[in-house]
Amino acid sequence: MPRWTMIEAIRDALAIALRGDPRVLVFGEDVGKNGGVFRATDGLQAEFGESRVVDTPLAEKAIVGTAVGLAMAGMKPVAEIQFLGFAYEAMDQIAAQLARIRFRTQGRFTAPAVIRAPYGGGVRTPELHSDSLEALFAHTPGLVVVTPSRPYDAKGLLLSAIRSPDPVVFLEPIRLYRAFREEVPEDDYEVPLGRAAIRREGADVTLVAWGPTVPVAESAAAQAAAKGISCEVLDLRTLAPLDRSALQASVEKTGRAVVVHEAVQYAGLGAEIAASIMDLAFYHLQAPVLRVAGLDTPYPPASLEDAWLPSVTRVVRAIERAMEI
Amino acid sequence: MPRWTMIEAIRDALAIALRGDPRVLVFGEDVGKNGGVFRATDGLQAEFGESRVVDTPLAEKAIVGTAVGLAMAGMKPVAEIQFLGFAYEAMDQIAAQLARIRFRTQGRFTAPAVIRAPYGGGVRTPELHSDSLEALFAHTPGLVVVTPSRPYDAKGLLLSAIRSPDPVVFLEPIRLYRAFREEVPEDDYEVPLGRAAIRREGADVTLVAWGPTVPVAESAAAQAAAKGISCEVLDLRTLAPLDRSALQASVEKTGRAVVVHEAVQYAGLGAEIAASIMDLAFYHLQAPVLRVAGLDTPYPPASLEDAWLPSVTRVVRAIERAMEI
Amino acid sequence: MQVYRFTGDTTPDQVLNEAGEVVGELPDQAADLALRWYPFMIFCRKFDERAQLLQRQGRIGTYAPFRGQEAAQIGSFAVLRRTDWVFPTYRELAGLMYHGLEPAHALLKSRGHPDAGRMPEGFRMAPPQIAIAAQILHAVGAGWACKLQQTDDMAVAYFGDGATSEGDFHEGMNFAAVMRLPVVLFCQNNQYAISVPVHRQTASPTIAQKAIAYGVEGVRVDGNDVFAVYQAMRYAADRARRGDGPTLIEAVTYRLGPHTTADDPSRYREAADVERWAAAKDPLVRLRLWLTRQGLWDDERQAACEAEAEARVCQAVAEMEAYPHKSLEDAARHVYAEVPEGLALQLAERGKEAR
Amino acid sequence: MQVYRFTGDTTPDQVLNEAGEVVGELPDQAADLALRWYPFMIFCRKFDERAQLLQRQGRIGTYAPFRGQEAAQIGSFAVLRRTDWVFPTYRELAGLMYHGLEPAHALLKSRGHPDAGRMPEGFRMAPPQIAIAAQILHAVGAGWACKLQQTDDMAVAYFGDGATSEGDFHEGMNFAAVMRLPVVLFCQNNQYAISVPVHRQTASPTIAQKAIAYGVEGVRVDGNDVFAVYQAMRYAADRARRGDGPTLIEAVTYRLGPHTTADDPSRYREAADVERWAAAKDPLVRLRLWLTRQGLWDDERQAACEAEAEARVCQAVAEMEAYPHKSLEDAARHVYAEVPEGLALQLAERGKEAR
């Protein structure tokens, strides 16, 4: 089995989808000849031709808006927004259109497009290239919001997303694109949408993380273990709709939770996780659900990002705080 | 003192601002000759002229984007988005531009524009005319997010917003535009941003509401009182940055809270309020913070909106549930 | 220095002038077409007036009248096939009904019924779009699909003069042009976007010339001349089906009614202006003049036709009012392919409350 | 049927041809101007090369080279007053430095320093915009302010060929045209938006003709001919200051370097193509040929000028590297006028952690 980085796994999922289903097409800015600014689509145009792997003009609204029309008309568009910060430009087409076609037409039409976008910090990108906007999409019913934390999942989740009957916003953590390799089957397989994964079992504190903060939570769990605290690491994978049972089961067991995400803390998805835990497991809670997240400022320039991002140290402190109680 | 509806109070605030400060200008779709689709700007163009009360072309991105430029250049733009559902079209200019000018330039430039938008349901409007999107703006550092629940506040908050050194998203509950009248001073006065208001004092449960759900919470509190439950009604007024002290003080007193908002529940601002209460007053909480909010579906067509919206009955049930515990 | 500016002629193309005289090229079988169109226009006019009345009576909610624009809609929809994609706004009910939408269904939107958007099977009609210009991009996407699927179907986006100010119009035109997609962008320039007149919407003397920005063709026709509209749409459809890419059509027309039933047009336009359009330029009058001149129409036929239209409208209203209510729970089944757990619980909780 | 299509001449205006011969109208005091511009171009070229090197050495982060575009930038910035508003992208450092931005400051962006956006006092320069085309709307707003403030200042938006596909370009052009604002929309068509060539960006043979959609004037100039650019910008600025509204300028140029230091242009363009532009069309070469022909330049001056440029670049790098670090806490003071309570607590908590 090959050992792949996440970007290789994503590229492979796209190739499998293109190969297996003539309705699939991949498009966006620089995805064709250039193979994508991160090489997620490297070589795909050469293999599948210019009509299936398409360089579009520079217009995010149009990328999403045409994906809506393509999907309504029976195609399977997999569109790329070059960086998630530029999804703001297409927010109307994502939230007021893509997400609502099925509801608006009461099932007469659907728009099962996939919108892929790299996101998150840690690699010294320019402004607007590191923003984590998952909360905006999670707050938009009709969208499935997915983010992988490892190569195996990235491939399987992306294949599921492309075959999903619902539109999927597929968020790819830039920081994990090439962070590590793991064994990834070359065949076609799916990782189901809507299911969280336990990355590490534990008894004292549940760490809830997704995408780029999963490794942060794992490191923190390892450090905590050294101090005698047993952490369970829950990787949500699908951010909306939420896997409520997994969350409930874990927190009922541990009685404590720390949510770790890169997005701005205020009104971030961590708040929903905290509130959901209250709904699902209040009487098991022995401490408040703590959040370790981005500061309530715009994502800062590169020289400040390490200070801004949720660090392993801060997660460990939060774990300790939860335990003190 | 005149007894005004909220729309009259808003119109008066705009007139005072235009009269008192030559830098103020009001613009948007249909705000000039037509006086606004809700008459918020009725007669202002006749009084202040076509260069200060301006009908723009139909383009929300441009309305916000030019407001950014105007504000940077020393003007005081008060721009209207005709319905908040169309703010999606300008999300990039609001979230990636307006909100970030001060941070991006480290104080060299600021963009203290006001973006006004009617929002919320209950009056049988067409699709996209009733959406509550406050969570999107609240999650965007750099913006002050304000929503009044009564005529007096509407005028005083809007005057504060126009004079604020920060950009303000000013959300006007359509349902309350003409719902009731109250005495509103004709002079120039301000209601401070960043401060919640206690609408009713109580000892058992804190009801946290804003804009259109404040009257819902008040009615529920009245019904609960009849059943012997004493509710405190907290009207947040400013949704970001949050008035943490007011929230803390109230929940420390009551030990229970129910958040009521119209927006979709999942990842809505109610989640942040719940999570913040956990942060601020976990050890006083005798029950989980409950949320009574919109369903996790798009805002429905008019014939279903009554069933969809948070009703007084549902709030009372939540209050009782909180008390059962 | 070479400066690029518009120097074209701004007169819209006509086939019939306001007196109903032929001043351009009639389509083949013009008489047959007219005898199909004119009665439908009468029906539409009655439908529109009745809908406005129903709103006043509180039997339906907000309604957006289309009267004055029947020729622009019917003349262009007449070119469409059932397999073509059409992406309308809230103001295209005349065209949609001509294309096959049941009149009773056409009223569901104003009733706030969730099924208003459940467009009939067997057609490729998107539901009327509320967000101005958003549907243009969907049409471009559907046209892209037609091209990939290697059919000679096309996609048409309908929109107003106001919509041309939105970024979606621009991005859509550009995508369609670069990819040479089988798309028609059909603008009904009815002179107003709510209260804003078209000369405050754009500084260009025509909408059609905007095509030049995208390297495509633009056509400006008299939108109250059903033959002229039909000819322009045929030209554009032929180009699309042939693979020659998108065309922008500007149909110059006028909204005779208010923007919607919530609007008071006396605040922003002169009665005399409306009068002028209503008297001299009404698309129904013009076609009737021509038909009469051809000996194909008379007062008797007119009366019979009106009576029939009236009956059809009454039937539509009755059907609309008999249309079964749909519960929130049923409507909520269509947010995702399957109802998510969280939503199911929310619905269950409300069910409890209702009980 | 009358069809609107583009029929203009697509040849860009020139004052100097590629051999440095005068083929158009030189500006007054051309020699003085050229003797100011040419040395600055040399400095810019060196600055650009050094910045790319610094990135390779890991001393700065991502950098967007502008070489090849010096004439388009300096020729147009030369028309600006200090009181004019300018809204640049990340690729206008040559123009900004000509206008007064300290070279050391110009490097802060690539350093990821928060003060990169703190543009100098005394100028009306917005920080380089990252979101493509967003700044066009800001310029239109600032131009609107100039008009309301009744000065004869203007606002200029700089952007690339790719930016013309975004809705912001369209909405901004339209607003400026309808309100007749003192705005210049200056497009550097450098042939690529990252990897996408301009003919995949738009189907129109020129960018300048897009002006026709808005009822305004468009001008297409050879962007590697500093005199032609200067003349076009003067024309547009005169119109703006006179109250005649916006102008769209297309400066046809070429990006000789990669899109940014993260880009590998060999994936999408031919070395021969780059060679052709580098050899025959380099804006520095052209101006030098003319200066030499005028007897105003020789190898000796060239050598002296290069040495001086080199020294200035070294100094800028030293200053940039000596520029004091700014803490997150300090940067976070500028989210709102006052630090909100919640943010203050977050900062305090991190402070604790750091300790």
Ligand SMILES: Cc1ncc(C[n+]2csc(CCOP(=O)(O)OP(=O)(O)O)c2C)c(N)n1
């Ligand atoms: C994106 C968006 N902005 C604003 C509105 C509110 N609105 C509804 S119709 C309308 C005017 C549309 O004018 P036009 O495109 O000319 O179409 P017409 O109504 O004249 O047919 C406006 C501003 C909207 N529905 N969508």
Ligand SMILES: Cc1ncc(C[n+]2csc(CCOP(=O)(O)OP(=O)(O)O)c2C)c(N)n1
């Ligand atoms: C809204 C937005 N979308 C995408 C990007 C990513 N991106 C950065 S530069 C660029 C190409 C810009 O091309 P052009 O406008 O021609 O300017 P140039 O870089 O050639 O000067 C792209 C796609 C961005 N910065 N902003």
Ligand SMILES: [Mg+2]
């Ligand atoms: Mg119109």
Ligand SMILES: [Mg+2]
């Ligand atoms: Mg370019």
